[in-house]
Amino acid sequence: MDPLLTGEQAVLGAVLLDPRQLDRLGWLEPRDFYRPAHQALFGALRTLGGAGHPALAAEGAVPLAWLNDSLAEAGRHVQGLTASYPHALIAACPRPANAPVYGRMVLEGSIQRTVAEHAARLLAVAEEGARQHEADGTVAQSDVLVGVLVDLARRWGTPPRPQGPAVPPAVVAAAPAAGQIEDERFLLALLVHQDGAIGEVFGWLRPGDFADRGHGHLYRCLGALHHRGEPIDPVTALWEVQRRGLLADGTLTGERLSAVLGNGAAGSAEWLGEQLLRGSLNRTAAVAARQIAAQADGDRLAPGQLIGQALHALGPVDQVRERWRTATSPPDSQPRPRADQTARVSAALARSPARAAGRTMPGAASARIPCVVTAPTVRTRPHRSSS
Template sequence: MNPLLRAEQAVLGAVLIDPGQLTRLDWLAPDHFYRPVHQALFGALRTLRDDGHSALSDDGPVPLSWVNNAVDEAGLHVRGLTTSYAHTLISACPRFEHAPVYGRMVLEGAIHRTIAQHAIRLHQAARADAVQGEVEGALRTADVLTGVLTDLARRWGTDPRPVAPTTAPAAVTTVSPPVQSDQVAEDERFLLAVLTEQPRAMDEVVDWLRPVDFADPAHGQVYRCLGALHHRGEPIDRITLLWEAQRRGLLADGTLSGEQLIAIGDGMLPGSAEWFGHRVMRSSLTRTAAASARAVRALAEDEALGPGRLINHALHALGPLDEVRARWATAKGSPAPKPTASAPSAGGPPPARVQAARARSAPRPTPSPPVQPSPVPAAAPSRPPSRARP
């Protein structure tokens, strides 16, 4: 059986056996459970607790009304839940005093699942932007993913900071989103032609455009040669470009051919280097967003990766996107975006983060043996289910 399913059953069974365990699970939310019936039942148990159910104040055996009322309350939000399943949950709990550990397992599963879902959304947004020639959707979705990672780090009790994984995720591929490849290649050729044929054209793009922004590696190498000539203050034309490519060994290793370099600019009309550079940058940003999304998803699907490392590795995987985004802001004359995650403050982690970590790991005194719900309802009248959850 799936360990995550067993953990969800165990934590619910522990609370049904001992309602007081809810006070040790304040950091666990209903949406952290995978199965909808478990989400509804945990939410119902919290509702009964918040409404002051008698089971939390009685010192004697846990009344059967605690189980019945929880099933009735959860039944308002999900179908198929029966009292017999509630008793199955009780049987599935080995030790009710281990509820925080079971809850931690549920939270771990939720962290992996949530990060994977948001990574998929980022990839979809990048694909859509690549087709439409935009970047706003991918940037917004990346901001949402960053916020989710930061919130999950707070719940888990760690500092969100980018940390490189020791080994690259096995599932990461180099497949690019489905863009209009012919159009992208044409934009790159036009840009290289403008940079080669127009003096001072490099001044318009050199501060924010990089060789890695070109989809065609050969085009990136040509731009690298142009950048080297510009940096040394040498004149740029087709002959000097051919000479620089030869000095870098690009002709000898077959990366470029002399015919390719001499043909740059043939049949091209004059244009704006900045305009074509923006088009190349947009394509680069969506490709980088898609690559980051695939890397984050691969990390989230690694079940052996702990939540703390997963969050920090995912933030590191978003680093290339942050770098391209900062250069895009420079190209557009916009303020630079805020960094993905800040370093931990010198004053130590916030109290809420410390409390979250302690709730999972602090030793607890050994409680009395578990008390199963009485087979006969208590004398107190049964509480009718609430029609509204807080």
């Protein structure tokens, strides 16, 4: 026995037995039903109800015209409905008064199918984007999925808040696109051998954007040197790798390091970094889509949990796309940080719980002191002279 099929039959049978149940099912839509015949039949019932069918005002037994007219209206949109099928639906309904409960079962199944369907679409678009070396389609499809999740949350009556799963589903990341590992190696060689090149990508490229784990760790080493204001060249890079134990634990090998540190490279670090970030966006979206599809498989999660965990899975996609927007937007369009954040601090303090009357913090003055936040001072590590 299929619970979803039983629920669809029960809610249709309830409306056929008592047309006034339509008033309690205004939130249910024909597309929420899985079977096309059930979609057409529920749509017909809503159409007749909206037109003021006489059965809505009938007292006692429902007139036979309600069943016949519903069947005729549904037959305009789908084939295969017989005169006996409405009677089978009526027999499947234990109590017409439980129609809202049956309807919620139908809506729950619809939410699970809708989430799985749009996750599959995002996965297909992300995989195609990886092959075509473009990310616009992935960005657009992720927006569609977020919009679908927000709409489903509204219909279910739950706030659309990201909710992390207790145990994240195990998802195997797809293999990187052809040539991507070589592009990463070329970019790292360029960052090592071209003075100042890392400044072109340091603001938005992250170690996790590299498909190869070892390349990501090597980029982290170069970023640490840049952050400390130290020079980047084959010698300093090798020393940082050694200090972090990446050779001892096997994360990197001498042969792989030689491919980066031993050969010079010339080109645009910014352009190569954008290519890597585009690939990272597609990979991250594909992983999120697989996680959402795994969560939507079966009836293990309630709709509110499924929606929250799907939004949580899309969080890393939003982070990568924000950096993608930063990397590809003109410099003048970048948002500038506010120097004075007094208003934001005051708003945060206003949201804090009030202290009990007569209690003050030790050493606090009775008068309110305005809080002014200044930009932090950036300190760079001085270079040591060779003498």
